[in-house]
Amino acid sequence: xxxxxxxxxxxxxxxxxxxxxxxxxxxxxxILAILGPNGAGKSTLLHTFAGGIAHSGRIVLGGRExxxxxxxxxxxxxxxxxxxxxxxxxxxxxEVIQLGRTPHASGAAVDSAILAEVMDxxxxxxxxxxxxxxLSGGERQRVQLARxxxxxxxxxxxEVRLLLLDEPTGGLDLEHQRLIMDSLARLAAQGCAVxxxxxxxxxxxxxxxxxxxxxxxxxxxxxxxxxxxxxxxxREIFHVDVKIGAHPHSGAPLVLPT
Amino acid sequence: MSGHSAHFSRGVLAGLVALLPLCxxxxxxxxxVALSPLEALGGIADWWRGEYSQASVIVxxxxxxxxxxxxxxGAILATSGAAMQGLFRNPxxxxxxxxVTAGASLGASVMIVLVGSSLQGISAVxxxxxxxxxxxLLAVLLVYRLAASDAGTSVATxxxxxxxxxxxxxxxxxxxxxxxxxxxxxxxxxxxxxGLDGADSERLAFAAVxxxxxxxxxxxxxxxxxxxxxxxxxARYLGIDVEFTKRTLVVLVAIxxxxxxxxxxxxxxxGLVVPHIMRMLVGSDHRLLLPGAALAGAALLVVADNLAxxxxxxxxxxxxxxxxxxxxxxxxxxLRQRSHYGMQ
Numbered sequence: 001x002x003x004x005x006x007x008x009x010x011x012x013x014x015x016x017x018x019x020x021x022x023x024x025x026x027x028x029x030x031i032l033a034i035l036g037p038n039g040a041g042k043s044t045l046l047h048t049f050a051g052g053i054a055h056s057g058r059i060v061l062g063g064r065e066x067x068x069x070x071x072x073x074x075x076x077x078x079x080x081x082x083x084x085x086x087x088x089x090x091x092x093x094x095e096v097i098q099l100g101r102t103p104h105a106s107g108a109a110v111d112s113a114i115l116a117e118v119m120d121x122x123x124x125x126x127x128x129x130x131x132x133x134x135l136s137g138g139e140r141q142r143v144q145l146a147r148x149x150x151x152x153x154x155x156x157x158x159e160v161r162l163l164l165l166d167e168p169t170g171g172l173d174l175e176h177q178r179l180i181m182d183s184l185a186r187l188a189a190q191g192c193a194v195x196x197x198x199x200x201x202x203x204x205x206x207x208x209x210x211x212x213x214x215x216x217x218x219x220x221x222x223x224x225x226x227x228x229x230x231x232x233x234x235r236e237i238f239h240v241d242v243k244i245g246a247h248p249h250s251g252a253p254l255v256l257p258t
Numbered sequence: 259m260s261g262h263s264a265h266f267s268r269g270v271l272a273g274l275v276a277l278l279p280l281c282x283x284x285x286x287x288x289x290x291v292a293l294s295p296l297e298a299l300g301g302i303a304d305w306w307r308g309e310y311s312q313a314s315v316i317v318x319x320x321x322x323x324x325x326x327x328x329x330x331x332g333a334i335l336a337t338s339g340a341a342m343q344g345l346f347r348n349p350x351x352x353x354x355x356x357x358v359t360a361g362a363s364l365g366a367s368v369m370i371v372l373v374g375s376s377l378q379g380i381s382a383v384x385x386x387x388x389x390x391x392x393x394x395l396l397a398v399l400l401v402y403r404l405a406a407s408d409a410g411t412s413v414a415t416x417x418x419x420x421x422x423x424x425x426x427x428x429x430x431x432x433x434x435x436x437x438x439x440x441x442x443x444x445x446x447x448x449x450x451x452x453g454l455d456g457a458d459s460e461r462l463a464f465a466a467v468x469x470x471x472x473x474x475x476x477x478x479x480x481x482x483x484x485x486x487x488x489x490x491x492x493a494r495y496l497g498i499d500v501e502f503t504k505r506t507l508v509v510l511v512a513i514x515x516x517x518x519x520x521x522x523x524x525x526x527x528x529g530l531v532v533p534h535i536m537r538m539l540v541g542s543d544h545r546l547l548l549p550g551a552a553l554a555g556a557a558l559l560v561v562a563d564n565l566a567x568x569x570x571x572x573x574x575x576x577x578x579x580x581x582x583x584x585x586x587x588x589x590x591x592x593l594r595q596r597s598h599y600g601m602q
Contacts, residue, residue, distance in 0.1 A: 052491045071497045072497045074497065075496050080491075082491070085489055086489045087488050088347065089344075089542045090537065090542050091541070091542045091543070095541070095542070095543055099488060099496065100496070102485050129263075
């Protein structure tokens with residue numbers, strides 16, 4: 001059973017349609033990268049998947065229409081990392097991360113064990129007593145990541161788990177990019193489906209099984225990195241000429257700007 | 259730094275739990291007839307048993323209703339302020355922001371001008387209070403209607419609508435004062451400065467019912483307020499019913515603040531600053547912040563009202579002046595460590 005099945009979905013949050021004809025499904029453990037030029041509708045797509053924007057067509061999460069999910073159960077099955085968070089009140093880092101456990105009634109002992117694990121997975125352990133508002137951009141990003149990880153961390157909390165990430169590596173240095181991607185891969189290996197908006201094609205090619213390219217709200221390409229990352233696609237959608245090589249170790253496509 | 263341990267926060271709360279009865283006891287003892295804390299306690303015991311003594315009359319009939327009213331009003335204002343700051347994600351928010359204070363002031367002014375001279379004593383006070391309560395609720399209703407749409411309630415629009423309605427109510431109030439005679443004018447301005455001198459058992463009972471409702475319900479929203487600080491859509495993805503939360507919080511605060519303005523006039527400062535003081539001491543988690551603000555607001559208003567009674571006795575100062583004079587220096591001293599506070 002697919003974790004997420006989207007059929008002819010569209011969305012028009014402000015009247016004119018921003019998304020149309022989205023047709024994709026995600027299996028448990030699969031990682032999907034969403035790519036596209038600025039304003040193509042990538043963030044809108046994530047929020048639509050999450051039920052935050054009214055949609056046309058069908059979006060089915062774990063065999064049940066998104067709108068039919070009870071609020072709490074949906075929050076245990078689905079989490080979204082926004083591109084920016086407006087949090088401006090002085091919470092401590094561990095308090096922010098614990099907010100991810102809001103929909104769960106798993107008890108303080110379980111929650112603090114999960115807190116320790118997700119802090120480890122995002123390298124935020126030494127920030128735990130700091131104030132969120134005192135952190136740098138990249139540190140905040142890791143704390144927010146830890147929060148959504150905490151929401152979906154345990155397989156026994158929900159039968160289906162879908163993690164939606166809007167530029168999870170934005171503002172992260174190379175070391176932390178790698179750490180986060182490894183943590184996401186571990187989570188996916190335990191059955192959580194992941195869909196993430198990325199701007200780095202090489203990161204997407206090496207970390208995602210499939211890529212979805214959006215162009216002006218339409219699904220322009222969907223397929224494996226090798227199928228999607230072609231010079232023709234870059235010319236048509238991104239209006240740039242690139243060379244496509246191969247990664248010397250993994251063999252994944254390597255995008256080289258010319 | 260305010261990255262306090264949960265241990266420290268609980269210690270602060272425990273300290274406040276001990277501090278509040280102490281403040282109340284001192285307030286019960288001070289006044290035209292000074293009583294020691296023991297005598298004051300004896301007075302309460304006598305009054306409770308229905309025995310007549312000088313202390314039992316002074317404490318039971320005069321000072322106790324007033325001290326309890328001060329505590330309840332202070333608790334309502336501070337808790338409402340903390341909830342509003344959380345709901346609006348805005349450190350400048352206070353209960354007056356959604357129009358309730360201005361509306362209540364206008365309602366009271368209208369009643370003072372209309373019926374103030376024809377009625378005397380208790381009935382005049384009751385009429386003015388009713389006017390204030392109705393005015394406050396009406397203003398909030400209007401603000402809420404303006405901010406509500408099919409897509410939900412916009413918090414930013416509510417803020418702007420609150421400012422607009424407050425300005426309108428203020429203008430109408432000024433117009434009223436322009437045409438009022440000097441006696442009514444004096445009563446309006448005295449009322450606006452706030453005071454707890456009208457405390458009696460009926461008002462206390464009204465305050466108790468409202469407090470039970472407001473102070474009982476607001477802490478139930480602590481986790482939801484925490485999640486809302488992340489942003490509305492983030493709170494929704496955490497399983498929070500955002501619309502229900504916003505609606506209920508605004509109604510609760512309108513009832514609480516409307517009632518407290520009706521009972522004690524506009525008391526500035528408590529709703530804005532006590533939540534900040536408590537956030538610096540116990541952190542931003544509303545599960546600790548709301549009870550902390552209630553206790554601190556109660557203690558502050560009890561102390562301020564006590565000072566208002568005794569500083570220039572037999573003349574009473576308006577309590578709003580005292581809350582500002584007592585609270586502002588304390589707040590400023592905390593602000594000097596604002597780099598540790600972390601509010602943006």
